[in-house]
Structure formats: structure tokens, C-alpha cells
Amino acid sequence: MKILCVLYDDPKGGMPKSYALSELPKIEKYPDGMTLPSPKGRDYTPGQLLGCVSGELGLRKFLESNGHELVVTNSKDGDGCEADKHIVDADIVISQPFFPYYLTKERIAKAKNLKMAITAGIGSDHVDLQAAMDNKIDVVEVTYCNSRSVAEHIVMMIVSMVRDYHNQHRIVNEGGWNIADAVQRSYDVEGMHIGTVAAGRIGLDALRKMKPFDVHLHYFDRHKLPDSVEKELNLTFHESVESMVKVCDVVTINCPLHPETENLFDDAMISKMKKGAYIVNTARGKICNRDAIAKALKSGQLSGYAGDVWFPQPAPNDHVWRTMPHHGMTPHTSGTSLTAQSRYADGVREILECFFEGKEIRNQYLIVKDGQLAGMGAHSYSKGSATGGSEEAAKYKKK
Template identity: 70%
Template sequence: MAKVLCVLYDDPVSGHPASYARDDLPHIASYPGGQTLPTPRGIDFTPGQLLGSVSGELGLRRFLEDQGHTLVVTSDKDGPDSVFERELPDADIVISQPFWPAYLTAERIERASRLKLAITAGIGSDHVDLDAAIRHGVTVAEVTYCNSISVAEHVVMMILSLVRNYLPAHQIVRDGGWNIADAVARSYDLEGMHVGSVAAGRIGLAVLRRLAPFDVHLHYTDRHRLPAEVEQELGLTFHPSAEDMVPACDVVTINAPLHPETEGLFGDRLLATMKRGSYLINTARARIADRDAVVRALESGRLAGYAGDVWFPQPAPADHPWRTMPHHGMTPHISGSSLSAQARYAAGTREILESWFAGSAIREEYLIVDGGKLAGTGAHSYSTSGPQA
């Protein structure tokens, strides 16, 4: 029998919801491109309810305990005395979320002698040291596409919020004011702007598709160029690198995974090549941008705004400079954890576990590391810092 260690974010301050704003979720037949939604043999939760926090347990407890497995759920993940640190050495499976990541460092994987499977309940497994997982034969899987559209919607919301100066204008109303000149002094139309995406995978392409009706000029860069018919359909301009693309853009949105090639990409040097008064949106990973370089770019006016929901570390400390820098639209890491997305990534997590316990193959698109090498989606999206074992 397996010990499953699951790290989830805390419950609401007021306690688990007694009721919800909506009674159901819309039916979605498939993801764009035809990939099916998660198909577990069963679920023990109500879609549309809060599953991603500690009390929600991703709806897994009955399923696991009925089979004799042990489930440990905690939000306490940081420091040598955390529950995660104490429970990890004899855990067979670790489940974590990008929104509240339990960082599986090389040192932790070394100590977790029984660890065989690391599941990301969501998308983005960079909180797992993939090189160490490869060396130690740990399978890494995530619920591909489960919240890609959720994040894409969040990106579009943030672009409009920054360009139209929505958040300061809303605050004027909350404060009892009616200061129109103050609200519009930094407000522009998105129409006609040049918008570029760093990466055009599932999220990046979904962002580009949603922006096309705004009559903007669309740009992208990616290690895998899109088919010519997609470029023609959306009017996309391809650039071989971010360095080539960003000087042409009024808005840049980062939709790339974090790996050695993207870490620190948006530092002082690249930010200096962006148009004065441009906007940068990052719902990918915080370390793709240099923390202090972003602050300097906002203070100098090089950037007119920065928005995102990814931080390092997560949760961000109270004195993190992104909390107080000018002209920002930061949120905690929520873009991919809507109640709609939670139903999909909880179901996908169960599907992965069902396959694992049955000894059957995990969906290829869910795999990041398998058999001592990058696999499936991991082979397409990630790179490692050294040779694969």
C-alpha cells in the first residue's frame, strides 16, 4: 500500500464555503485540438466546489483509503520542521500544485527513498527538480491542459486591466471618489497595439486566439513554429527569439515553461529593449523575469505596467517588492485554480493515480519524466541542465 503526501493551499480564512455563487459548471466536451478532458473511472467530489485547498483534498480521500492507501494532506510545506519535510522520507507519491508548490529539490528527492511518482495537480512541474527525478527514477506527471484556458482568460483580463487602468479606477470608486481625470490619465485603448507572446503552446496560442477580435497586431516566438495556416488565420508574425520580438511590442505576455533557457530571460538587458511605456504580463513562472529588474523598469517608466500571478518563492513574503512596486496588477497564484479548473485537475489527478495503481500507462500527454528521461509533454516543453541518465 502507498503513502500519498498531498500539499494544498490553506482553506478560506472564513472556513470552507457552505454555499457557492453558482450551482453548476458549463459542460465542456473537449479541449481545443480534440484532447479529451480527464477520464477517471469515478470521482468523489462535486464539480464546482473548492477542491484545491486542504479540506477539499482534491476529492481523493475515499478513493485512496478504500484501497488501503494512506493520504496525508497539509499546507505546511516550508522549513525543516514542516509537515511536508517530516512526512516526505517514506512517501511513495507526492501531489502538489503550482499555486502552492512543495518544492521537490534534489536534496529532498535524495532523502525520499520511496518516492516513485510526483504529480502536479495543474500544469507546470518546475517545482520538481527534473534532473534529480530522472536520476532517481521518479515519474513526474501533470494534468496537461486542465487549466490552460483558465490561465489564458486571466492573461487577457490582466492585459485589459493594465492598458485601461482598471484597478486604480475601481479603487477610486471604493474610496468614495469620482476622479475621472486621475482614472483616465493612464488609460489607453488596446485596439491597434502590437501584442506578443513568449511561447505559443496551449496557453500562449489560446491567448493569441482570444486577443485576435480586439483588432491588435499579434506576434509570437516559440521553439516550435506554428503551422502556416494558424499564422495566416490569426495574422501572426513569428520571431525567432524573444530578443527579436519584444522591441516591436506594446504588450508582451510570457506563456513559457521555466527551464534553463528561460530562467532570468526578462532582466535589465531585455527589458531595456522594450518600448517605453509597454506592458509585461507573466502568468508563467516568476523566475523567467528578474525580480528587481522589473521593479526598476516600472520605476523608470520603461514599463507602464506589470501584472501576473506567479512569484518566487510562493507564497511570497510580506516584503516582496512586487507587492508595492508602482503600476502593478499582481494577484496570488490563482489564474489556473478557478473552481472550473479545480474540477478538471482533481479529476486528472485521480486518473493518473488510477493508472499508476493499476500498473497501466499514464496518458502520454500527462507525462513529464518517465523511464529515466523527459517524456510526453515534458520532452516537448522542458529541457534539463545536464545529460539524462
């Protein structure tokens, strides 16, 4: 079989010759008891850089020794990109949410051999799920592999934004000691009201991690949490996003992107938030209206926006989120720490091993199966597509 793998660029200075840490902590299970990915083999050392082109997710030896062809590229956008040349006869395509190869309806129509799309990570909105269902293409992802990584990133962003760490760090780098400038937008997190849009694996973990800061915790979700969890964390449940954002100082967005959540945080929703609130978005960029966020930061309706996700990705160089005031943007790195890369590389190999051997893939990994939403997909997504406009990614130019 032919496997197309789309990965992000290598480091500008070449692959690391050594790493900061010599080994990773040993973790066997996730908090809900689900075991970590368990492939039969592994052709890399945990802690290595795997998500870039030269890292190849550690798959080449495994695939080629079993007679399969592996094509790895970072050329994924615009007319004539390498990924488009190979998708026409690929059996499997692998892509990461951080550097997504947008599997649009048009690309799927050209992929006559395509049987499965694997997300090396979590979040499969870069695939036109409706087109995948219509064409009986299975979609799978490595559920939970980097959820805790993202939750850590959320806590980092909340504290950094509220304390205005970015500004203070900049002053030091510029040789200054302007304490008044450094603290004029800096507050304590303690006592604030923190709410999450969706309390799944990431959202709930972020709430747990924020509890020691002595904050008031809120959540909205389509699926209400057990009473025991609400009591444990002293959680306030809200029947609607609007109800929650009215009382929160910080809102963290942790829902999947699908037609029901696209553009959820627009001018109208942001106007219902407390004046001076903060938004942290590690879910998907398209859940927030691009211009509405920038306008709210400029007016002061929002005090800060820390986003790890953009639309499209990579974001065009003139994307307004690059230059808007009081932002804490990162280039979708929350779920691709070296720790997380080991887990999602193992997960991809586990999925491939099951597929080649005709064994069932873990139900938790399934997004689309046999033309229907399945597994985690049936729990979290709705039918339709959120890939419209993804061609803008071709406007990104490397500097």
C-alpha cells in the same frame, strides 16, 4: 501506499456552505481534440473548492477505500514542516503550482520510497527535474487542465492593465470621482501590438482570445506554428524574443520555467522593449528578474506589470513586487478557478488509477519517465533544475 498531498490553506472564514453557481458548463474536449480527464469515479460535486486542505482534491474516499494512506498538509516550507516529515516514506507526492512543495535535490535524496511526483495542474518546475531523472522518479502533470483558465486570466490582465482598471476601481472604493486621475494612464487596446513568448496551448489560446480586439499579434516559440494558424490569426513570427519585444506594446509570457528561460527578462531584455510597454506573466515568476521589473516600472520603461506568478511561492512579505508601482499582481490564481479545479482533480485521480492498475498514463501528462524527459516534458523542458532559492518561501508569514 502513502500519498502526500500538499495543498493551500482553507478560506479564512471556513469552507463555503454554498457556491455562487449551482453547476459548471459541460465541456468534453479541449480545442485540439484531446479529451478532458476521465477517471472511473469522482467523489465530489464539480464547482466545489478542491485545491485547499479540506478539499483534498476529492481523493480521500478513493484512496482509503483502496487501502492507501493519504496525508494532506499546507505545511511545506522551513525546517520541520509537515511535508518534510512525511516525504521520507511517501510513495507519491502531489503538489499544485499555485502553492508548490519544492521537491529539491535534498528533499528527493531523503525520499527513499518516492516513485512519482504529480502536479495537480500544469508546470512542474517546482520539482528538480534533473534529480527526478537521476533517481528514476516519474513526474507527471495534468496537461491542458487549466490552460484555458490561464488564457482567460491573461486577457483579463492585458485589458485591465492597459485600461488602468485597478486604479479606477480603487478611486471608487475610496469614495472618489476623480475622472482625470482615473484615466491619465488609460488607453485602448485596439491597434496595439501584442506578442507572446511561447505559443503553446496557453499562448496560442491567449492570441485567439485577443484577436477580436483588433490588435496586431506576434509570437516567438521554439516550434513554429503551422502556416494555416499564422494565416488564420494574421500572426507575425519572430526568430528571437529580442526581435519580438522591440515592436510589442504588450508582451505576455507563456513559456515553461527551466534553466534556459530562468531570468530571461532581465535589465538587458527589458531595455530592448518599447518604452512604456506592459508585461503580463502567468508563466513563472523566475522567468522575470525581480529587481529588474521593479526598477523598470519605477523608471517608466514599463507602464505596467501584471503577474500571476512569483518566486518563491508564497512570496515573502517584503517581496518588492507587492509594493512596486503600476502592478496588477494576483496570488497565482489564474489556473485554480473552481472550474479548473474540477479538471485537475479529475486528472490526478485518472493518473492515480492508471498507476495503481499498472496502466500507461497519458503520454501528454508525462514530464519525466524512466529517468528521461518524456511526453510534454521532452517538448517543453530542458534538463536541469529551477528550484534554487525556493527556501525563501519560508519567509512568508500569514497576516
